[in-house]
Amino acid sequence: MSVPASPPAPALPLVYDRPVLLVGGGPVPPGLIAELRPLCGAVVAADGGVDRLSAAEPPDAVIGDMDSIADSAGWRARLGPRFLHEPEQESTDLGKCLRLTRAPLYLCAGFLGGRLDHSLAALHALLTHPDRRILLAGREDLAFLAPLRWRARLAPGARVSIFPMGPCTGLASTGLTWPLDNLALGPETRIGTSNRAETARVGLDLDRRAAVVMVERRFLAESVASLDEAPAD
Structure with a gap:
């Protein structure tokens, strides 16, 4: 009995022709994802941000060092080669997502609020990716370079x-x-x-x-x- 072949690994970076909703593992105010979703095509989760999404509507990809996902094995099984485990610790999960994707615009939830160092790291990502159009959305504020x-x-x-x-x-x-x-x-x-x-x-x-x-x-x-x-x- 033959074993089904694994899906091929996707070409990187993942390229999207519409804005991407990027969901991080920080606080996401009620209604924010629903507000951003109609403006975007694909959804990409940064590490534990995937736990804020429904298994019935999985993201196109999960990217990160995967140290904060509640059900890592389950999401790996659902997404296969688009579960992109990047173990290096020289960049944040947001930085990994930006490195491994290309999109005309990123609308980001789950990166502002909560831990101050995480919010500062997200703002730093704006400065280190000046060629991208990135909008961070929080409970009260929007931030962009x-x-x-x-x-x-x-x-x-x-x-x-x-x-x-x-x-x-x-x-x-x-x-x-x-x-x-x-x-x-x-x-x-x-x-x-x-x-x-x-x-x-x-x-x-x-x-x-x-x-x-x-x-x-x-x-x-x-x-x-x-x-x-x-x-x-």
């Missing part, structure tokens, strides 16, 4: 925080209560948290991609549009 030319339609009074992860200069800004025109920014000098939109349309031009923008979660659609519309750097 500012394009060199960022334009968004928000609402007067909306919070717009700009936190420099490295030295950069605000070349010009529009629609902000506290302008950032010709302003040197840096984590050890001047930051731009708790700024505010004066008008519905806001904009920011930077000399390099080193600042994280944080806005309220209610502006999910507007934030996605702002990343889609940003010119390639």
Whole structure:
């Protein structure tokens, strides 16, 4: 009696032509995955993030060092070669997912909130993957690396925080209560948290991609549009 052949290993990186919902193992507020899911094609889980998903609707892949999955054997059996065990400890599970996939946009849940070091590591991933469009979604906030030319339609009074992860200069800004025109920014000098939109349309031009923008979660659609519309750097 012949033994069925194992499915072939997928070519890496996994390439998706639509936005990917990336689910991590951190806190996921009620309703967030349901809010993000219609905007995405495939779902990819980072390690223990798979436990937040239904076995009836498995993700396209699970990627990570697999040290926090409740039912590792069960998910391996369901996903076969798309259960991508990456044991190296030089990168986070989010970093492994970004290394082994390509997508036009990543909408990420389960990476903000909970442990502070995990949240900081997720923000670090934005800075170390400036060629990707990545949006981190949490209970209250959305966070993404500012394009060199960022334009968004928000609402007067909306919070717009700009936190420099490295030295950069605000070349010009529009629609902000506290302008950032010709302003040197840096984590050890001047930051731009708790700024505010004066008008519905806001904009920011930077000399390099080193600042994280944080806005309220209610502006999910507007934030996605702002990343889609940003010119390639």
